[in-house]
Amino acid sequence: MKLLVVEDEALLRHHLYTRLGEQGHVVDAVANAEEALYRVDEYHHDLAVIDLGLPGISGLDLIRQLRSRDKTFPILILTARGNWQDKVEGLASGADDYVVKPFQFEELEARLNALLRRSSGFIQSTIEAGPLLLDMNRKQALIDGTSMGLTAYEYRILEYLMRHHQQVVPKERLIEQLYPDDEERDPNVIEVLVGRLRRKLESCNGFKPIETVRGQGYLFTERCR
Amino acid sequence: MIAALRQLKRRWVSSLRLRLMFGYTVIAVLFMLALLPALRGAFLIALEKSVEKRLAADTGALISAARTDDGKLRMPSKLPDEEFDLPDAQLLGFIYDRDGQLVWQSPSTRDMSVSYLPRYDGRGDELLRTTDRQGREFYIYDVEIKLLRGQDAAFSIVTMQPASETQALYDDFMKQLYLWLGCALVLLLGLLWFGLTWGFRSLRGLREELDDVESGARERLSDEHPRELLRLTGSLNRLLDSERQQRERYRHSLDDLAHSLKTPLSVLQGATEVIAAKPENREQVHILQAQIERMSQQIGYQLQRASLRKSGLVRHRVPLAKVVDNLCEALDKVYRDKQVDVQRQFDAWLEIPMERAALLELLGNLLENAYRLCLGQVRISATIADGACHLCVEDDGPGVPVDQRERILRRGERLDAQHPGQGIGTAVVKDIIESYDGELFLEDSELGGAAFHVRI
Numbered sequence: 001m002k003l004l005v006v007e008d009e010a011l012l013r014h015h016l017y018t019r020l021g022e023q024g025h026v027v028d029a030v031a032n033a034e035e036a037l038y039r040v041d042e043y044h045h046d047l048a049v050i051d052l053g054l055p056g057i058s059g060l061d062l063i064r065q066l067r068s069r070d071k072t073f074p075i076l077i078l079t080a081r082g083n084w085q086d087k088v089e090g091l092a093s094g095a096d097d098y099v100v101k102p103f104q105f106e107e108l109e110a111r112l113n114a115l116l117r118r119s120s121g122f123i124q125s126t127i128e129a130g131p132l133l134l135d136m137n138r139k140q141a142l143i144d145g146t147s148m149g150l151t152a153y154e155y156r157i158l159e160y161l162m163r164h165h166q167q168v169v170p171k172e173r174l175i176e177q178l179y180p181d182d183e184e185r186d187p188n189v190i191e192v193l194v195g196r197l198r199r200k201l202e203s204c205n206g207f208k209p210i211e212t213v214r215g216q217g218y219l220f221t222e223r224c225r
Numbered sequence: 226m227i228a229a230l231r232q233l234k235r236r237w238v239s240s241l242r243l244r245l246m247f248g249y250t251v252i253a254v255l256f257m258l259a260l261l262p263a264l265r266g267a268f269l270i271a272l273e274k275s276v277e278k279r280l281a282a283d284t285g286a287l288i289s290a291a292r293t294d295d296g297k298l299r300m301p302s303k304l305p306d307e308e309f310d311l312p313d314a315q316l317l318g319f320i321y322d323r324d325g326q327l328v329w330q331s332p333s334t335r336d337m338s339v340s341y342l343p344r345y346d347g348r349g350d351e352l353l354r355t356t357d358r359q360g361r362e363f364y365i366y367d368v369e370i371k372l373l374r375g376q377d378a379a380f381s382i383v384t385m386q387p388a389s390e391t392q393a394l395y396d397d398f399m400k401q402l403y404l405w406l407g408c409a410l411v412l413l414l415g416l417l418w419f420g421l422t423w424g425f426r427s428l429r430g431l432r433e434e435l436d437d438v439e440s441g442a443r444e445r446l447s448d449e450h451p452r453e454l455l456r457l458t459g460s461l462n463r464l465l466d467s468e469r470q471q472r473e474r475y476r477h478s479l480d481d482l483a484h485s486l487k488t489p490l491s492v493l494q495g496a497t498e499v500i501a502a503k504p505e506n507r508e509q510v511h512i513l514q515a516q517i518e519r520m521s522q523q524i525g526y527q528l529q530r531a532s533l534r535k536s537g538l539v540r541h542r543v544p545l546a547k548v549v550d551n552l553c554e555a556l557d558k559v560y561r562d563k564q565v566d567v568q569r570q571f572d573a574w575l576e577i578p579m580e581r582a583a584l585l586e587l588l589g590n591l592l593e594n595a596y597r598l599c600l601g602q603v604r605i606s607a608t609i610a611d612g613a614c615h616l617c618v619e620d621d622g623p624g625v626p627v628d629q630r631e632r633i634l635r636r637g638e639r640l641d642a643q644h645p646g647q648g649i650g651t652a653v654v655k656d657i658i659e660s661y662d663g664e665l666f667l668e669d670s671e672l673g674g675a676a677f678h679v680r681i
Contacts, residue, residue: 009488015495053484080487081480082525084552084589085582091555098559102490102521104514105498114562123562 001116001160002176004048005029006036006062007078008055016049019105020112024139024156026177033057033065040071044173047116049108050095051078052086060093067094074115078103113137120163122224127162129209129222132201134162143204153178154197157190161210161220170217194218241428242421249417257406268398272391273364277352280366280384283308287318288370291329293378298328309333315387317363321345323379343367343381354388362388427451431458438465439541479528486524493517529586529653542576543584545607545616552589556596565596571607577614578681579661587657590650591618591677598622602672616679619670630667654679 003025007013010031017029028043030036033054039045048066052059063075075095079086082100090098096118097111113136117123127134133142139155141148150158160177161169174190194210201207209222286306292299298320308316309331318331323345339357346369353365368382427450437443445465446458494517501510546569553567577584588605595603599620606617625633634655651665654677658665663681670676 009492011492012488012495015492015499019495019498051488053480053488078491080483081528082483083529083582084585087589088551088555088585091558092551096558100525101487102494102517104494118561 001046002026002028002044003112004036004039004045004050006031006033006048006050006054006059008032008051008053016108019109023109024152026179033059033062036062037065037069040066040069043176045071045073047073047112047119048075049078049112050075051080052090053080060089063090063094074119076108076111076115116163122163127159127224129162129165129220129224131204131207132162132209132222134159143201143207148200150197150200153193154200157193158197161218162224165220165222165224168213168216168219173217242425245421246414246418249421250414253410253413253417257410261402261406264402265399268395268402272395273352276364276386276391277366280352280364280386281350281368283316283318283384284366284368284382287320287331287382287384288368288373291320291373291380291382293373293376296378298322298378298380300329304331312336315390317385319383319385321381321383325381328380339363339365339385341365341383341385343369343383345369345379345381362392364388364391427454435461444469475531479531483524483528487521490517490521490524526652530656541580542578543581545571545575545577545584546573548577548581548584548588549592549605552585552592556592560596563596563599563601565599566602568602568604569606570604575607575609577607577616579657583657583661587654587679588616588618590654591679594618594650594677595620595622595674599674604670604672614681616681617676618679619672619676620674621670621672622674624669624674625667634665634667651677 001024003020005013005016005020005027007016007029008031013029013031017027020027028039028045030039033056036048036050040048050059050062054062057065059077063077066075074097077087077090077095077098078101079090079098080101087098096115099108099111113125117125117136125135125137127136131144133145134140135142136159139152141150141155141158156177157174160174171187171190174194175187178189178193194212198208198210201209209220211219211221213219283306286304287300287309290301290304300320304310304318306316308314309318311333312335314333316331317334317337317339318329319327319334319341320329321343322328325342325344337357338359339355341353341355349369351367353367354362355365356362363385364387366384370378370380370382372378373380431446431450431454434443434446438446445462448455448458450458494514497510497513497517500506500513549569557565557567579587592603592605595618599622602621604617604619606619608615634651655665658679658681661681663679666678668676668678
């Protein structure tokens with residue numbers, strides 16, 4: 001998933017960038033609201049973590065501006081005060097959940113995952129599509145109970161396609177899921193990865209849930225639940 | 226009875242208008258009482274003058290009818306004024322010689338026993354009052370004459386009239402006087418009350434503006450007040466502005482402090498998680514994390530306490546429904562997957578005598594506990610009885626065992642370690658309630674879980 005982290009404290013920003021990256025997310029970590037607004041206009045994000053105590057444009061104003069720009073991704077706020085005034089204002093202005101500083105990364109991760117699941121319409125931490133079962137906690141794909149042995153990148157692509165089942169996902173979006181914006185991107189890599197993924201899925205009774213929509217991207221045709 | 230009198234006295238003492246009205250009433254009554262003898266005296270003087278005039282005229286009639294013959298007084302058998310001749314008439318006539326010997330008396334004096342002895346001493350005309358043996362009062366007009374129809378004569382011509390005739394007039398006058406003075410007093414007090422009401426209109430306006438300031442409907446007092454009050458309203462406005470700015474600065478300082486203390490703690494927390502990756506560091510990391518948690522709790526608790534101090538000037542009353550709606554909207558978002566059913570059992574107009582931030586904090590903590598621990602049902606009820614507000618937040622969760630109820634109200638205590646939270650929620654709630662002289666207690670709920678009762 002591509003996440004936006006807006007935190008002015010460099011060390012904490014770096015910590016979130018590293019830890020979330022380790023969890024398989026592609027992280028856009030910025031220090032202020034202006035940069036965050038630029039990033040959301042340029043890239044597609046699946047979730048944002050926003051500190052309320054930002055310098056300049058406050059975290060609350062940033063959330064309002066994001067919502068006014070029709071950005072519907074879930075927003076998790078980080079608050080230092082932790083009082084209900086801040087929480088209510090943050091949630092009323094468009095955030096979906098909050099974490100009070102200092103926090104344990106596991107708590108933040110649990111809340112992030114819950115928001116991501118919710119935003120793609122899944123309450124459980126597993127997604128089922130025919131014989132395929134995706135365990136988002138273990139970052140594992142199973143067919144008929146047997147692990148598919150996916151690489152980290154293959155898993156990310158499969159999870160993204162399954163979360164957005166019945167929707168055409170552009171190739172560029174999938175690239176964003178794999179690489180941070182400042183890394184060199186090669187569109188052919190996606191084709192190679194999707195090809196490998198298809199082969200692994202087909203190896204099980206010819207299961208073909210991924211279709212190519214010419215000139216637009218990929219479509220996960222199987223209904224997920 | 227004594228309590229009612231005390232209440233009346235308290236009401237009198239507490240109302241400036243009633244005190245002024247009482248003072249004006251006392252002054253008006255004293256003024257009327259002072260006016261009464263003056264008016265009565267003036268009336269008596271006028272009455273005596275009129276009596277004197279009449280008796281002087283009657284005396285003149287006697288003098289004109291009298292003549293002397295060899296130094297002896299001769300009076301006609303029929304006098305020009307008939308009243309002297311009638312036995313039951315109220316006008317009496319006497320003539321005395323120089324030695325005080327009665328030489329003539331009118332027929333009307335028959336059966337009269339007025340003991341008056343004139344003194345022929347050259348004092349001229351004199352009006353007196355005397356009483357007869359039966360206790361009846363009489364006006365006496367005594368005239369000394371030296372000449373009678375051109376001849377030397379020395380007589381005292383005395384005419385009398387009963388005072389009872391004027392007494393009726395006097396009584397009528399006094400009755401009218403009391404009536405008019407009473408009416409004047411009532412009218413005066415009515416006008417004074419009207420004047421005071423009109424004069425106090427500006428104070429009432431000031432009071433209404435202060436009510437608005439206290440309720441938060443307006444920030445400061447207007448300048449549309451009488452000149453005499455402008456200094457007071459100006460001072461109050463400066464005080465309000467100063468308090469607001471101070472609170473604003475204070476809030477910003479606390480926000481900055483929270484941010485500048487807790488963000489480094491978050492960094493430290495993150496660093497410990499990285500260090501914990503090595504198994505040999507786990508013990509030290511555990512100690513570090515415990516200390517970070519402790520510091521975080523202390524900072525959070527102290528900052529929340531500091532930010533929730535009561536305002537000195539503004540007395541808030543917050544609509545409960547609005548605060549509950551705001552909080553439930555927020556919590557429904559956070560606990561969306563749980564689909565919590567929230568029952569509201571209070572009147573829509575019910576207001577809680579607390580600052581909004583304090584009520585938000587109090588209910589926020591209680592409701593978050595309820596949302597977190599419930600199976601699916603939360604109930605918020607509130608009533609006002611005997612001037613106290615009773616709030617209750619219940620859930621259908623596991624509840625709190627009796628022996629642990631005291632402990633969870635203590636600072637930092639948390640029974641549900643598996644759930645995320647700062648662990649200072651109920652302690653903050655308790656502090657807020659104590660700052661409002663209220664009380665917090667825990668019971669079992671009908672829903673099956675805990676029931677947090679708040680009385681303010």
